[in-house]
């Protein structure tokens with residue numbers, strides 16, 4: 001993974017990032033402007049390469065996880081939307097879905113983007129949409145590894161077959177980005193298209209455009225723990241600020257430990273669900 005400083009101010013932050021990384025025991029190499037991928041080279045730019053970092057193919061990753069869970073006896077119901085926050089019902093928890101009600105002993109709400117709607121007590125987390133696009137294969141190899149730029153606002157990778165996936169400019173979306181509506185933002189998509197051609201030099205046509213819904217915590221520590229007023233029968237996790245590929249797994253383990261034993265040695269890493 002390569003972090004690229006967009007301008008001189010970010011280059012300063014990258015220079016501070018490097019020793020901070022090392023203090024925490026991570027490998028990382030500063031990359032001078034001339035050694036950046038050609039398409040990203042601009043006067044004053046530098047990069048920070050973290051060779052231990054990487055990207056996953058989300059669909060393959062989730063299918064592999066799902067297969068493994070099913071082998072262990074879990075049952076997965078897709079296409080069943082929970083339509084309101086789960087509530088106590090006798091000695092259990094009632095989960096109302098668009099296909100009927102489910103009564104459970106315990107419930108874990110592990111849906112980052114849906115945290116604010118399914119856990120109204122998590123007032124400090126807000127749903128946010130992030131725009132993406134992908135292109136047809138571009139003949140020229142431009143990005144040798146996943147790249148994040150402008151403090152992580154933009155992120156791009158070129159797949160082995162040459163396709164480029166690019167996301168970003170959620171700040172351009174402004175207050176409108178705080179929504180759980182799965183609708184493209186026209187202005188952000190236009191800006192991404194321009195960035196693709198002007199900054200990354202990609203001329204391959206755009207084949208896919210989409211948004212993903214996540215949630216951002218104002219704290220900004222993510223949330224994980226019991227939902228107040230549910231006798232600890234409902235646990236919730238989310239508010240990962242766009243970093244759930246790491247945080248989600250840690251929060252998942254904490255939620256599982258809390259559900260099974262009532263305690264977790266790492267529970268204090270995250271904010272509690274408080275109204």
Ligand SMILES: Cc1cc2nc3c(=O)[nH]c(=O)nc-3n(C[C@H](O)[C@H](O)[C@H](O)COP(=O)(O)OP(=O)(O)OC[C@H]3O[C@@H](n4cnc5c(N)ncnc54)[C@H](O)[C@@H]3O)c2cc1C
Pocket residue numbers: 080081082083110111112113114118130131132155167211212213214237238240241242243244245246247248
């Ligand atoms: C464009 C983009 C780029 C990102 N880049 C990174 C990155 O580089 N690194 C990183 O760490 N993270 C990144 N993230 C964030 C990361 O994807 C999320 O933080 C992570 O997926 C959260 O995992 P989760 O399991 O909590 O929720 P999700 O992966 O969102 O899964 C929740 C599931 O619950 C389902 N669901 C939602 N609402 C309901 C409901 N009411 N009823 C039933 N089911 C429901 C959803 O359909 C989904 O299947 C990115 C996100 C986006 C959108």
